[in-house]
Amino acid sequence: MTISFADILELGLPLVLDGSVLLLAVIGTITGLFVGAMPGLSSVMAMAILIPLTYRMSPPQAFGLLLPAYAAGTFGGAIGALLLNIPGTGAAIMTTYDGYPMAQRGEAGYALGLSCVYSFVGGIVSAFFLAIFAPVVAYWAIRMGTREYFAVAVFGLGVISYLSPSLVKGLIGGAIGLLLATVGMDSITGVSRFTFGHAELAGGLEFVPVMIGIFGLGEIMYTVEKGTREGAHLPQKFGRMLPRMKDVIRCIPTTVRSIVVGTFIGVIPASGPTIGAVASYGLEKRIGKRREEMGTGVPEGIIAAEAANNAGTGAAIVPMITLGIPGDAVTAVLLGALMLHNLRPGPTLFTQRLDVVASIFILFFLGNVLFLIFGLLGARIFVRVLRTPQRILLPIVAALCFIGAYAVRRSVFDVHILVIFGIVGFLLRKIGVTPAPLILGFILGPIVESTLRRGLITTQGSFAAFFARPISAFLLVSTVLLLVSPGLIRLARFLRTRYRAKVERQV
Amino acid sequence: MRRFVNSYTVTGAASLLLSGFVANYLRNIPFAPLRAGLGPAFFPTVVSVILGAMGIAALIIGIVRAVRQPDAMDLAPLTNRTAVLVCIVVLYAAGIQLLGVLLPTAVFLLVAMLSLGVNRYRAVLATALASGAIYIIFGILFRIRLF
Amino acid sequence: MRKNVVFVLVLVLVMATMGFAAGAAEEEVFPSREISLYIGFAAGGGTDVLGRRIAENMEPELGVPIVIDNRPGAGALVANQQVANARPDGYTLSLLLGNQFLQKHYKEADAWIDPLEDVTLIGVFNRDAWGIAVPSDAPYDTFDEFVRYARANPGIQVGSGPPGTLYYWTWQAVIAETGIDLTIVPYDGTAQSLAAAAGEEVAAAGAGPGEAASLMDGGLVKMIGVAADERIDAFPDIPTFAEQGFDIVVGPWRAIVGPPGMPDDVVQTLANALETAYYSDAFQDFIRENGHGAFFRGPGEDGRAFFEAEDRFFYSLMAAQGQAR
Structure with a gap:
């Protein structure tokens, strides 16, 4: 199951260098960018739209469409995040932290350029790393069990609460998100909770209406209530898009850290790019050189988020293609695409259809190159969105939220969910509870709950056993330290000043 | 009493209410039927206890702040504008339920833009353009039934 | 004045006949427009891929496109409920799995349909082995x-x-x-x-x-x-x-069903298309390559008997644990 670069180029290139495959890759990229950028359209939905089109295609054509869409969709999430403060995908939540303030300063173009270039860097580096180490990585990933999944999810929640302006409010948001995730049929016993007799809720609250309700509609209502400015739109500097050399050099440590964190966390099945971005941003906030300025619109913040989440995309593909274990919802769809073409992932694929495997690696690589080109070319158009007067833009974005919520399942019920969570998000914002911890809690809730309870079944009810595995122990201890450290530091300062006062009095 | 109304006390009170509601709802759901001792009520109970604890913490912080800086108001009051906003989105959703997506969307766009003070001609033009684009992208390209 | 009345009357008559004719024409040749197949799981899953594959092979037989409509929710219950309440004209179908029988008999489930009563069976086209x-x-x-x-x-x-x-x-x-x-x-x-x-x-x-x-x-x-x-x-x-020495035959199977009360000829047209699609080389290759199980039951006696046997099987499974409704 080893694969060398010579193999990849020799077997894969002839399949990829084909007019139709290249054209499909361009179509996939544009679709991915569009869907990723639009609030309310998720990359899972992009896949669902594209998959039927791949019916009668050859495998390279099908993956030529899907993989660039996946890569571009993950970057595309950043566009909505930094222009409108509405992340297009869950993985782009962290991009709102620095991307939006930077765009509000009039540097939307530069923010976009940074996101695009560093998404590319993250994606490419992880692709190379994974092409070389795919088998090793996959066998490592399969050793990750219930307790590691639990620890990584709790770690993600801890980090995002820590990043909240107020730790208490962050934890409250996270807890509300976790509670929302318990709506529906319990995955361990099958008992219904909080469904109030609605069959639509048996499978839980749908992700898209909750996410765009809280982030999108809630944000819009908040902005409108504050009063849209007479100035109509923000002035935007168009000049610089490509990262400045001094930023690039200064951010080398950040870049390396983000890619490593994104790749490692992305490989753990069930976590995917979202936790990778959260963890990477958290790390930067903790040990980065400009940690004090994080959240005000510094390049480090954008890089930490975007390099990590795109590094996670490559990481999520590997367990899928080597062992048939999907890392997230999108890779699950990609797995289906393989099956649709009678290709069974696993070592057999590597021995019998190495050409297909090679073409998948090349197409993933190509997808990253394509969104870099189209992202940079399109950046001027995207930035123009912000030049649309706010009073016209906001109603249109609100309407898109409604249509997006409806489109997921073609369900009016989800439109009601959107309205409820729009109002909830609006009220939460008024009392200073930021949406990010809540949404992350909602995304990770099912993982946290089922792994906690399943873990307790496998360990016969022992909480201590969660600390018996090195990776889960490391992550859980880090989470606890992270959450108590601000309190401890304050306590230490308080004691020190008292001690000094005492010493001075004695003198 | 009013001096104690700030973002922390409101957050704390809301958390306690939600936590109480969840705890009350879970009374009829088994906490521990499985052999390892954990049922469907276990996890929401744990979370609601955390939520309750954080709610109390927020209340304490809020009261301390209110005592230390009684004049610092960090909470904008609810206004008529809030009520209008809520009404508009609720009506829009009801419209979708009754008439499909496209028509209520056009009406919503027009009403929202006009009430935000966009001039009449631009509002009509923007509504027409946006509705057309929505129809082409969602109705034709994604094959989603819009009416 | 009078002329006008006559003209209007004639117009109404013509339109009415055209309407009837159109309606009759539609009934004569059953698939005259695209058919929707609801799949109660997200695109890309195992069941979705099977459904898409069978639909793709039915299209040439029917001469109209079959549009897959993924409506995930509550273990395919949402999609099947919608089809159970749809117009029984053969243009709205869904995939039904054994777990609909499971929900029917499981006492913890709050909503369910009865596949024996609430839908019309077109045919079972696959059965995997646990x-x-x-x-x-x-x-x-x-x-x-x-x-x-x-x-x-x-x-x-x-x-x-x-x-x-x-x-x-x-x-x-x-x-x-x-x-x-x-x-x-x-x-x-x-x-x-x-x-x-x-x-x-x-x-x-x-x-x-x-x-x-x-x-x-x-x-x-x-x-x-x-x-x-x-x-x-x-x-x-x-x-x-x-x-x-352990006698158990069980596994997930997939059937295509329509709303209750479909006309027999429509059911027959669809069932014939399904059977031809099932035995096509393309579909047989697909199930073999992916390790799916071959299995077919039409809408007639054998299909009915299969459904009844599944119904009893799931009831006994639940009843043995004291979990039956």
Whole structure:
């Protein structure tokens, strides 16, 4: 199951260098960018739209469409995040932290350029790393069990609460998100909770209406209530898009850290790019050189988020293609695409259809190159969105939220969910509870709950056993330290000043 | 009493209410039927206890702040504008339920833009353009039934 | 004035006849426009891929496109409920799985449909076999050895799907049949429970051979039996449970159904298309390559008998645990 670069180029290139495959890759990229950028359209939905089109295609054509869409969709999430403060995908939540303030300063173009270039860097580096180490990585990933999944999810929640302006409010948001995730049929016993007799809720609250309700509609209502400015739109500097050399050099440590964190966390099945971005941003906030300025619109913040989440995309593909274990919802769809073409992932694929495997690696690589080109070319158009007067833009974005919520399942019920969570998000914002911890809690809730309870079944009810595995122990201890450290530091300062006062009095 | 109304006390009170509601709802759901001792009520109970604890913490912080800086108001009051906003989105959703997506969307766009003070001609033009684009992208390209 | 009235009358008459004619024409040649097939699972999953494959092969027979409409929710219940309430004209169909029978009989489920009453069967076009996958270096190679190991180590953990799913209840059937003491650990899906077996978190996982194939290739799991009538063509080395003296035949199957009260000729047209599609080389190749099980039952007596047998089977499965409604 080893694969060398010579193999990849020799077997894969002839399949990829084909007019139709290249054209499909361009179509996939544009679709991915569009869907990723639009609030309310998720990359899972992009896949669902594209998959039927791949019916009668050859495998390279099908993956030529899907993989660039996946890569571009993950970057595309950043566009909505930094222009409108509405992340297009869950993985782009962290991009709102620095991307939006930077765009509000009039540097939307530069923010976009940074996101695009560093998404590319993250994606490419992880692709190379994974092409070389795919088998090793996959066998490592399969050793990750219930307790590691639990620890990584709790770690993600801890980090995002820590990043909240107020730790208490962050934890409250996270807890509300976790509670929302318990709506529906319990995955361990099958008992219904909080469904109030609605069959639509048996499978839980749908992700898209909750996410765009809280982030999108809630944000819009908040902005409108504050009063849209007479100035109509923000002035935007168009000049610089490509990262400045001094930023690039200064951010080398950040870049390396983000890619490593994104790749490692992305490989753990069930976590995917979202936790990778959260963890990477958290790390930067903790040990980065400009940690004090994080959240005000510094390049480090954008890089930490975007390099990590795109590094996670490559990481999520590997367990899928080597062992048939999907890392997230999108890779699950990609797995289906393989099956649709009678290709069974696993070592057999590597021995019998190495050409297909090679073409998948090349197409993933190509997808990253394509969104870099189209992202940079399109950046001027995207930035123009912000030049649309706010009073016209906001109603249109609100309407898109409604249509997006409806489109997921073609369900009016989800439109009601959107309205409820729009109002909830609006009220939460008024009392200073930021949406990010809540949404992350909602995304990770099912993982946290089922792994906690399943873990307790496998360990016969022992909480201590969660600390018996090195990776889960490391992550859980880090989470606890992270959450108590601000309190401890304050306590230490308080004691020190008292001690000094005492010493001075004695003198 | 009013001096104690700030973002922390409101957050704390809301958390306690939600936590109480969840705890009350879970009374009829088994906490521990499985052999390892954990049922469907276990996890929401744990979370609601955390939520309750954080709610109390927020209340304490809020009261301390209110005592230390009684004049610092960090909470904008609810206004008529809030009520209008809520009404508009609720009506829009009801419209979708009754008439499909496209028509209520056009009406919503027009009403929202006009009430935000966009001039009449631009509002009509923007509504027409946006509705057309929505129809082409969602109705034709994604094959989603819009009416 | 009078002329006008006559003109209007004539116009109304003409329009009415045209309307009738159009209606009649539509009835004469049944598929005259596209057919929607609801799939109660997200695009890209195993069931979705099967549904798309069969629909693709039905299209040439019917001469109209079949549009797949993924409407996930409550284990396909949402999609099937919508079809159960749709117009019975043959243009709205859905995929129905065995777990609709499971929900009907499981007392914890709050909503369900009765596949015997609430839908019209067009045909069952696939049946997979459940099986047991174990870590590749586990000290048991056959079902017998597994049972002996479980007797010596009471409470060993086995991975399954959630309790609302078939794979959970098949373990209950194993426990009931053999009297061994197993702890069932419910995972979110078969892929996860298989991964847990491969990572040796559990001693065994319930899965079909097609689902376990990738991990078998990787040398991470081996299968000690499948719950089929006879060995599966694509996996001739895996013995059936029946060969090993344990009589169980169970696994997920997929059927196409329509709303109740569909006209017989429409049902027949669809059933013929389904049968032709099922026996097409393209579909047969597909199920063999992916390790799916071959199985067909039409809408007539045999299909009805199959549904009734499944109904009884799920009832007895639930009743044995005191979980039947």
